[in-house]
Amino acid sequence: MWRLTEDHLESIATGAAILGTGGGGNPYVGMLRAREALRRYSPVDVLTPEELDEDARVVCVGGIGAPTVGIEKMRDIQAYHALRALEDYVGEKATALISNEMGGSNSLEPIIPASIAGLPIVDGDAMGRAFPELQMKTFFIYGVPWYPLALADEKGNSAIFPKAISATWMERMARSVTIQMGCIACYALAPMSTDQIRRTAVPHTLSLALSLGRAVKDAQARHEDPIDAIMSVYPGKVLFQGKIVDLERRTTTGFARGKVVIDGLGDYAPGQMSIEFQNENLIASIDGQVVCLVPDLICVVDTERGEPITTELLRYGFRVTVLGFPAHPLLKSPQALEVVGPKAFGYPHQYLPLEV
């Protein structure tokens, strides 16, 4: 167990934005919101899955919507309202919270309700990265029920979904209400047992995010190569380096969708990389040849400082390095690939694991 303090937040936000592969919400906004909660409410302890009490009841909380909207219309304490609505509905209290995804802002989201309610959070999440849709959680892939789910907005509206015939149907219903709520809302999922968490969560990803973020900050302070520092913590591969020369981005059906095109520089000239995204980066190709695809992680970082750039902040002219990391084994089983593999996102490609 360790106690999370303000000092950790910036590094977690940076590290989680690397793992978030472009999605999960803006890390800076998430950091500010979590810091405000820690200053205003109680401190938050972090438990590994192994440290959980045997009879723990763990509620997964997260934000849902389009990250492009989330930087203009910031979340408030909706995750706390969603938690309370869920607890009222099921008639039991959470004893710990867990993040839905290790993405920029969502990695920090549980800190806010945890700080208000005085609960610990679990070092882990349901993706080991970020994914755009609710059904793409290891919890559900490995048999944990996806209902009931509670949803809340900042205005005072709430919804509970007592039952959905599949996790994908839960996604459809919750997404449609989220769009009405202004494209940003927070949710809380039915309490999970200690066994369910240990069996299905991707473990230790909060401390991994912290280590990644610290490595970047330390390298910056020492004027060392931040890319090398990242690789020393999470072994991966440099896929490309260059300058953003084109960007399509649209907020549609509740997501930030689009494509970024990067012209190669240095060793990578005159090649061109394009990356397609749906909140998260999904598929990266060089001159039409796929080099990395979902569920493996595709991360765009600032070449000079190693800071991850989430999809809503991509901009023409940025000099970027594109990194690839192998996904956690829980995301690469046959049943996982059905839900989070290339075909689940509408691509015809067969998944080929990234070789590092």
Add this chain to the structure above:
Amino acid sequence: MWRLTEDHLESIATGAAILGTGGGGNPYVGMLRAREALRRYSPVDVLTPEELDEDARVVCVGGIGAPTVGIEKMRDIQAYHALRALEDYVGEKATALISNEMGGSNSLEPIIPASIAGLPIVDGDAMGRAFPELQMKTFFIYGVPWYPLALADEKGNSAIFPKAISATWMERMARSVTIQMGCIACYALAPMSTDQIRRTAVPHTLSLALSLGRAVKDAQARHEDPIDAIMSVYPGKVLFQGKIVDLERRTTTGFARGKVVIDGLGDYAPGQMSIEFQNENLIASIDGQVVCLVPDLICVVDTERGEPITTELLRYGFRVTVLGFPAHPLLKSPQALEVVGPKAFGYPHQYLPLEV
């Protein structure tokens, strides 16, 4: 109190389709479904608001969606599932049910859960006609809370909205989930007290629908003018007679929206009437001059047989008579006109009560 039998259903469906001003769902489909329930489950008693026990708990149930979809994708017993989801959520049982609107199919909707659950229904509704949106109920206009609301589809998905900051927000959220559910779903509203029903429901509209339907059937049997028969029960005005020459209809944002154009025949030639609708007929004009507008009732009936034609069944070439009826006084107060007057539907016109 009277006992509702199979013999009443056809007349109620016809009468309610007159009151439904084109909406409320297909009356024939509604009649078949209610008949099936009465044959399979228990008989259903009808109570006037005056006959309710003082401590009654009355749940309003109804269908939501686009009537055009409802004739291809019929509702099943979702209203019963919505009722049970609502009862489970609030922790109390309904003692009676009430219709949300006196429209073709929705007028009969409560019969299905009432027959399954062995409950009586109340002779009344929340509109005295049909309207397309949830917030347009006299219950809410006169201060009854619009939450919680339970929603269910035919597949096994359900949603509960514990709170919405306004009835219009409830409409937005419930409509968006309905669209995902396939554009047809059923809902149940928080139980109401006897006082709330007596104070805010439009009373005796189920028996009015029955009288109207019987008048049409009797006139048909006796080869008398069915229009005269209708007027003898609900005094109104013949607005126009002619032949449908154009029809625009699109299913969009969860509604059947469109416009019908009618060329005058006989005394009405060479005039042309156009009627715009959103599930229900909203505004009728002759040669560009408004002659009747919401909340007053605009009803299109078959000229020969007096049978009402709902908006999803309008067709080129039909010979029709357009009738206007004054809305119930509960719909014409200043606070009601804010919610169900022309401006609430986006029309610039001042409401002018229909003179009969």
